[in-house]
Amino acid sequence: xxxxxxxxxxxxxxxxxxxxxxxxxxxxxxxxxxxxxxxxxxxxxxxxxxxxxxxxxxxxxxxxxxxxxxxxxxxxxxxxxxxxxxxxxxxxxxxxxxxxxxxxxxxxxxxxxxxxxxxxxxxxxxxxxxxxxxxxxxxxxxxxxxxxxxxxxxxxxxxxxxxxxxxxxxxxxxxxxxxxxxxxxxxxxxxxxxxxxxxxxxxxxxxxxxxxxxxxxxxxxxxxxxxxxxxxxxxxxxxxxxxxxxxxxxxxxxxxxxxxxxxxxxxxxxxxxxxxxxxxxxxxxxxxxxxxxxxxxxxxxxxxxxxxxxxxxxxxxxxxxxxxxxxxxxxxxxxxxxxxxxxxxxxxxxxxxxxxxxxxxxxxxxxxxxxxxxxxxxxxxxxxxxxxxxxxxxxxx
Numbered sequence: 001x002x003x004x005x006x007x008x009x010x011x012x013x014x015x016x017x018x019x020x021x022x023x024x025x026x027x028x029x030x031x032x033x034x035x036x037x038x039x040x041x042x043x044x045x046x047x048x049x050x051x052x053x054x055x056x057x058x059x060x061x062x063x064x065x066x067x068x069x070x071x072x073x074x075x076x077x078x079x080x081x082x083x084x085x086x087x088x089x090x091x092x093x094x095x096x097x098x099x100x101x102x103x104x105x106x107x108x109x110x111x112x113x114x115x116x117x118x119x120x121x122x123x124x125x126x127x128x129x130x131x132x133x134x135x136x137x138x139x140x141x142x143x144x145x146x147x148x149x150x151x152x153x154x155x156x157x158x159x160x161x162x163x164x165x166x167x168x169x170x171x172x173x174x175x176x177x178x179x180x181x182x183x184x185x186x187x188x189x190x191x192x193x194x195x196x197x198x199x200x201x202x203x204x205x206x207x208x209x210x211x212x213x214x215x216x217x218x219x220x221x222x223x224x225x226x227x228x229x230x231x232x233x234x235x236x237x238x239x240x241x242x243x244x245x246x247x248x249x250x251x252x253x254x255x256x257x258x259x260x261x262x263x264x265x266x267x268x269x270x271x272x273x274x275x276x277x278x279x280x281x282x283x284x285x286x287x288x289x290x291x292x293x294x295x296x297x298x299x300x301x302x303x304x305x306x307x308x309x310x311x312x313x314x315x316x317x318x319x320x321x322x323x324x325x326x327x328x329x330x331x332x333x334x335x336x337x338x339x340x341x342x343x344x345x346x347x348x349x350x351x352x353x354x355x356x357x358x359x360x361x362x363x364x365x366x367x368x369x370x371x372x373x374x375x376x377x378x379x380x381x382x383x384x385x386x387x388x389x390x391x392x393x394x395x396x397x
Contacts, residue, residue: 001380002034004082008066008092009041010048010055012271016296017114021088023180026052027372036082038075040068040094067093075101084148084383085109090116090140091132099143108148108383111170115153115293115315117161120215136165144170149382151375153177153294156315169395175378177316178371179299179362182276193277197265200281203236206340207282207306209275209297210289212239212247217288217311217331219254224288224336226258229344235263240278242269279304283351284326284343288336289314302326302362307354309339316366325361326354 007021025035029052036054040061048055058070071094079085079102087095087109095111102109132140144150150170152158158174183189194201206229210216218239229235237260239251248266255261270278279285285301285308292298292314299316301308308326310317317328327342329335346354 001084001376001383002036002082003028003379004036004038004079004085006038006085006087006094006098008039008061008089008094010037010039010051011041012050012269016294017089019296020114020177020179020294022051023368024178024372024375027178027180027368028376029053030369031373031376033372033376038071038094040066040071040097061093065093068097071097072101079105079107082107084379086379087111087143087147089114090143091135095143096139099139099146103142103146110149110151110379110382111144111147112151113157113161113293115157115291117164118157118291118293119160119163120291120313133165137167141165141167141169144168147171149173151175154315154318156318157293160315167395173378175375176365176371177294177299178366178368179296179303180368181362182279182300182304183273185273186276186280189273189277190280191277192273193270193281196270196274197238197267197278200236200238200265202234204232204234205236205238205282206343207238207240207278207285207301208287209238209240209270209278209285209301210287211241212243212251213245214247215290215292217290217336218247218251220288220331220333220336221286222251222255222258222260222264223333224340225263226255226260228337228340230258230260230263232344235344237264238267238278238282239264240267240270240275276304279306282306284309286336286339287311287314288331288339290331299362299366302358302366305355305359307343307351307358309336309343311335319365320361323357323361323365324354325358 005021005025028035038056040058058068061068085098087098098109150172152174155174162168225237255264279301285306287295287298287310290313295314298308302325310328311331312328313331320326321328327339329338
């Protein structure tokens with residue numbers, strides 16, 4: 001079986017979707033599934049080196065929408081080389097381009113939404129929602145409608161997606177998600193991180209790792225840290241990730257106003273050994289997000305045996321709560337304060353027990369190889385099954 005994965009870009013700064021595609025394709029290749037990637041942008045060498053499979057770049061993409069005139073011709077000329085196409089995400093041209101190229105063929109395509117139909121964005125970004133509503137009615141709903149299957153990470157994501165736009169008609173399937181285990185050289189990773197952030201040594205580090213974006217709730221974490229953890233001078237907050245939209249200066253100003261600017265380390269975007277070292281150096285991982293489909297960094301933290309403090313807007317919170325791999329609260333200041341308070345009150349034996357439970361949660365639910373095998377088996381069943389037996393179409397509006 002040969003699968004073509006379509007992404008807007010392989011730049012890791014784009015976050016979890018790109019990283020998920022990278023890990024997934026590598027894992028599928030290990031189990032004997034031929035995988036290739038099509039990116040509308042020409043991959044830069046440092047980025048392409050991290051991919052262990054063929055990556056096809058189409059040239060320059062235009063505007064935020066990442067339009068590429070070469071996408072449809074390329075797919076029409078090359079789709080016969082693959083058994084199916086898997087699109088990662090919507091709201092950029094690649095999803096519509098695949099639909100345009102394949103809608104008159106018999107080649108099946110699948111759509112992995114990655115949480116991009118969450119109704120939270122309707123309230124938070126009204127103008128964007130209006131534009132998306134127009135685009136949805138004109139084109140994007142057709143991408144879902146004609147996909148052989150639309151894939152969801154969790155039942156929570158599937159339920160939320162049905163509320164976002166009308167018309168909503170597609171064949172749905174909840175497939176889960178997975179993340180790779182960390183490399184084994186923990187000592188070298190720690191050393192790499194401490195070289196990059198020496199002020200975190202000998203601290204009880206609370207780690208946030210992700211895009212600095214309004215949806216992530218970084219402001220809540222800073223306020224809660226000032227209220228709960230700041231009195232204990234050993235606690236230290238590490239905020240790692242690329243600044244999206246110039247949010248970092250405002251967050252730094254907030255930290256100064258609260259008197260904790262010297263208790264926070266800002267690393268910017270980190271990758272490789274430094275990133276894994278950040279997890280190794282962390283006592284606990286915090287993601288106070290207002291909406292999160294999967295939380296790639298949440299699962300990476302658990303893979304390193306780091307317990308997690310998350311909100312009930314992270315769609316895998318039920319699994320984490322059931323496995324006692326961390327704590328879950330509401331996505332407001334009281335909720336984040338409660339998360340930190342619960343952690344601060346634990347003794348060392350309790351923290352160690354949570355570390356083991358976090359690692360077990362990862363192994364049992366989110367290991368990338370188990371997920372990739374599940375996805376490959378599903379794709380094979382659907383691709384080579386008669387069409388009427390493979391589609392359970394849901395029609396909302």
